[in-house]
Amino acid sequence: MARSSFRSGATEALCTWQRDRLDEHESRFDAAMQITSRLGAHWQDSHAEFGFWTPELVGSVPADAVELELLTATEPVDLTAAEQTVAFDRQLVETRREGEFTWAAVDGPRPGTRDQLGTLYRLSYEHDGSRETITDPFADSLPFGAYGPPELYDMDRLDEQRDDRAYFQALAEDGVAPHAHEDDGVPRFEPATSMLEVHPGTATESGTLAGLTDIFDRIGQKQRDGEALTPAERNFTGYDAVQLMPLAPITQNEDELGYWLPEAEREAQLTATVRRPDMINWGYDIVISGFGTVNPAILESRRPDELVDLIATLHTMPDPVKVVFDIALGHADNGALPLLNDEWFAGPGMYGQELDYTQPVVRAGLLELQRRKMDFGADGIRVDGAQDFTNWDPEAEEEYHDDEYLAEMDRVTQEVAGVEYRPWMIYEDGRPWPRSDWELASTYRTLIEEHPHAYQWGPVTFAHNTPALQTFWATKWWRVREVADMGENWISGVANHDTIRRGTQLEPDPPFSQPQINRYLGDSRQEQLERAYNNPATTILFHGFMPGCPMDFTHANMRAPWGFVRDTDAVWNLKVLAEEKNFPEWQIRDRDFEDDRFFTRLKEWGFESREQLSAFLTRLSDTVSMTDYDKAEMAALLSVVGTPVGDDLSVEDLEQLGLDWMRDIAHFATLSHWTDTQDDDRTAFDLEVRRFRHEHDWVTTALTGEDTLNYVYPTDGTVLYYGYRTDSETGEELLFVGAMEGVAETVTPSHLVDVDESGWDVALASPGLAVEDPGEPVPLADSQAVLFSRSTANEP
Incomplete structure (x- = not known):
């Protein structure tokens, strides 16, 4: 095996480059934005360059005591094996320290690829009689989890070999989108028309990205061949975007064995037992370190290529599907403490540790981690908990929202397949949460007003929404009306990973003084909850009639169980x-x-x-x-x-x-257990509604002065929504009526809105609802709705 060797000249060039960046920028943040782009491990065809931010070593550990430890497996490693013992060739290579940074350029390490494990690396030094190590927060691959050594990976090869390069080239040819509001010529991906949220860990039997790729690859092939989809496959289709819940490396249970277990360490060799990471987590318990790569527990091959394979499969479907990453950078789990130096943290917070966005290198480093993650090829970014990006103002003695940082997130550009672009931007922001009056005071538009091209999660989408409660659609009317009037830049719908979990936490038999459960949703509690989040009336309302981008959750579509899943927390x-x-x-x-x-x-x-x-x-x-x-x-x-x-x-x-x-x-909760329980009529209906939206995408815009959305007053035991919309360009009209909750009621749709009764066709109707004419009485039970359409474009 060839031995690695230190490249003195190339290392000195890195140090000189760093000094020049600091000298040419008055702002330390501006300099850090460039310096952090070279942190981590970068394969350069013939050698590798390594960069670390190491302020904790300054003044406590001599620069010449810090070495780069390189570990290269002496035999091929099967990363899919549950457990194996691996012998590594071990080398300690000198480094150079420049201020708070440590650099090394090295000949000879092995870059990781789809087919081979690359050289593992970390900083190593003697301190107080023991050997200490420093991991790399900017790692491109963590095959043994965030607490094992990172892997040198050939990221350029991964990009060069992706199968969706033409998809990005088409974006470059199309130019800047009209709504993008950028003046630098960088194109931005357009918003989606509808979106599906997916939890990779429970979406397939394997719980991996490869498993998801198999599903979409099979669906795409059936669509090309004109074959019918199964009821379960329908639940994944009819969307032009898929939002993946967080993919970043996560914390581990401190009481568990772990996945990197060194056994014998000598000067030139290290033997370790390595285990296949199998953490179960909903994805939000991140440790920041390694954020730019993928949680190995959801990689069947333990290769980052799996994420590119999934994205490329979605991009090359017969009807291309956008990919949105759920980015959680508003906090760190306490498990991040041993992985990052103290400069990263502002102190304990609601979800573990608050991050210090005022520290210039941290601020730049988080943006760099975002850039690297999105460079896997995502079209969009959903910023989790944007209201949590706050800093402490010591003079005012209060926290303030770091909106400039959120704007910096919006300005980050990606480069994939040689094309520079900006993603579709989505913020989850419920400020002034957690103030006690936040639900009344939140506008859900703060960031839209600052960034007109961006989207926010709308008011009926947030975690606290529980449509299984009786009177939900009456008491939430004012928010639903807001969606109609100003929701064209909102993510809408009621089913997501948070809302279903909150529904599960409702008291099944609440005392009479508390909000009651809507018993009309079903005969059993399970049916009541399932129908609350996969409801024909709300499906037609949000997908067929209302503006914005409706989002559904796979588990709601499947009427499958879902809860708070994580085996990574030994404390709480x-x-x-x-x-x-x-x-x-x-x-x-x-x-x-x-x-x-x-x-x-x-x-x-x-x-x-x-x-x-x-x-x-x-x-x-x-x-x-x-x-x-x-x-x-x-x-x-x-x-x-x-x-x-x-x-x-x-x-x-x-x-x-x-x-x-x-x-x-x-x-x-794994969806593969529920594929055989899918109802043919219901899944066909859901898909029909989603297709209707894409065929009538003018409904994504807000209602105008010619349009109507209202409810029948007095309610008399039933919350009946009704509405009318028209498109000035096509001449198409829509007439909606839905029983959102309550006792069955018979209604004549055309009597609710002052429109002519002739020429209407039934565009969408709840399964089992027989209706032909809006001028005829329609019996509507809870969750039933109908949407009529007609077009006057060709009339004389």
Whole structure:
């Protein structure tokens, strides 16, 4: 095996380049924007360049004591194996320190590719008699998770070999979009017309991006061949965008074994047991370090190529589909503390650690991590929790929203397949949340007004929306009306990863003084919840009639279970579990619990029925409140109240039970278990509605003075929405009426709006609803709706 060697001249050139950047910019942030672009490991055809930001070493560790540790496997490594022992050739190469940065250019390391593991690397030094290491926050590949050494990866090759290069070339040829409001000539991707949200970890049996690629590849081939789609496949189609929940490397459970386990370390060799990362997480418990690459737990091959393969597959569908990344950079999990130097953090916060956006290198570094992630080829970016990007003003003694940073996020450009572009920008921003009056005070338009090309999550999309509650569509009327009047730059719809989870947390049998459940949605609690988030009336309303970009969630489309899934938290897992106490009531049918495929771990604890599980979770929730989350006291209390898990519980038992719950729920929620339960008529209807939107995309714009949206007053037990829209260019008219909730009601659609009754056709109608003419009485039950259309464009 060829040995690596230090390139002194090339390393000195890196140091000189860094000094020049600092000298030529008065602003440290402007200089850092350039310097961070060269941090990390970069393969240069014949050698590699490594750059680290190391302020923690200045003044405490001599520069000549810091070495670059290179680990190159001596034999081919099967990254799909569950566990294996690997021998690595180990080299320590000298580095150069320039101020707060450490650099090295090296001949001889092996770049990672689709087919081979590249050289692993990290900084290494002796300190107080022990060897310490520093990882790379700007890593391009982390095959063993964020806590294992990063991998040198050939990112240029990955870009050069992608199958959707023509897709990006077409963007360059089209030029700047009319709505982009840019004056630098950089094109921006257009917004989508409708979007599907996907959680990669539970969307397929494998829980990987490769599994998703297989689904869309199969669908695309059927579409090319004119073959019919299965009901389950329909649930993935009819959209022109897919939003992937966060893909970044995540924290790990500190009580678990881990995936990088060094066993023997000598001067020239290191032996390690490496395990296939298998963390279960909804994606938001990120550690910032390695943000620019992909969580290896959702990579079947453990190669970043999988993400490019998925994107290219979607881009080359018969009807190309945009890809939107969910970017969570508003916080860091506490698991980030051992991975990053202290400069990154502003202190503890609601979700773990607040990031210091006022630190110039941190500010630039986060933007650089965003750029690298989006350079995998995404068309759009959804900024998670934009209201959380805040800084502390010591003079005013209050936090302020860092809107300039959010604007910097909007200005980042991508380069894919040789084409520079900007993505479609989406912000989730509910400010002044968490102020107590935020739901009333939030306009959901703060960032749209600053960036007219951008979108925001609209008011009926946020996590607190629970359409399973009775009177939801009456009390939310004012927000629905806002969507109609000003929602053309809003993401709309009611089904997403947050809203379904909040629905699951509702009290199934609330006291009379509390909001009640809408029993008209279905005969069982499971049906009530499922229909609340996959509702024919709201589907027609948001996809067929209202402006903006409606978004659905795969699990809502499938009417499959969904919850708060993560096995990565050893500290708060039980508290999270206690908050899920109503999950069995809402999402587990008796037959599901009895199914041998499901809840195998929980059954080993002694749970024999759904009722037993539900009762235990209620007691667990009570002990959390009674003990202020003292786990020892919780274990003692649960040991004496008589539960299936025994009368001698330890803290370790409870923590293991929490992990087993998370893993069983993730397995239960995997969509492959629910493909055979899909209803042919319902999935055909949902797809028909989505196709209607794309064939009538003028509805994406806000209602005008000629249009109407209203509700029948007095309600008399039923919330009936009705509306009329017309398109001045095509002459097309739409007439909508829907029973959003309540008792069945018979209504004559044309009597609600002053329009002529002739010439209308039924464009969309809820499954099972027989209707032909808007001038005839229509019996509407809860969740039923009809949309009529007619065109006067060709009339004399």
